[in-house]
Amino acid sequence: MFLQTPTPDTSGYMIAGYAIAFITMALYVASMALRSRNLHQDLTTLQEMDKSAREKEAAGKQSGR
């Protein structure tokens, strides 16, 4: 029993491991949120462009008559 090796202090590695795991997951969630926000902005812009294009088309048809 007296010759038994004491448990090594490896808590620094453990903390580093969990920190990296949490940071990676947080970055991934943040990247998804950012991409989603950008896509929503793109969608709004494109819908407005589409709407104004249709309005112009309708106005062109009316003046053609």
Add this chain to the structure above:
Amino acid sequence: MQDKPITLKVLDIVSLILLGISTYLALVFAPTELVMGDVQRVFYFHIGTAWTALMGFILAAVFSVVYLIKKDLKWDRYQVAAIEVSLVFFFITIVLGSIWARPAWNTWWTWDPRLTTAAVTELIYIAYFMLRQGIDDPDRRARFGAVYALVGGLSAPITFFAIRLFRTIHPVVIGGANAEAEGGFAMTADMRVAFFFALFAFTVIFVDLYWNRIRLGNLQEKVEQLKLKVTL
């Protein structure tokens, strides 16, 4: 884009709670392993993320087959989502394994069969996204992606069985022992609780992230369709 369904909102919250409980079980509830010390605690997240990532890669291969049969881009989006979330989880697996290896094996990395197959798997799926980036036509991109993911899917079972088929220093904690393994340990009852809970928690977290990623893919598809309509 529709608002987030209530089920997904609940799943988001449940995932966060499960992650918290799993962290508590791994860091506080489970006893300290006497030979390795606290670093052994990374094992719970290491296995949890590895399990879900490998399942995700296999799931992606299944979706590839469905896409190749049905030619519906919906299956391509499912496949991309599965691979992206799995890639993130597998990155965590590899980094945690490397951190564990430093005190256990006295090295950050060694070209052991398990570590090599894991690194190759990660690189295969990084290359998958590079391949997709290089193809503009959506149908062609989906077809190439499906074939690639189908072949790439083989790397998941190879990685899983590497420690059971080849001589390796990587320990086999579940389902057998390896004579050459270094850093193996027998789990106590409390360790098993933390271990199985981590497996369950990461499975739920994977489903949650996967669902969110599918919704993102659907939104992306909608934007691309509208872009085509506006530019024509």
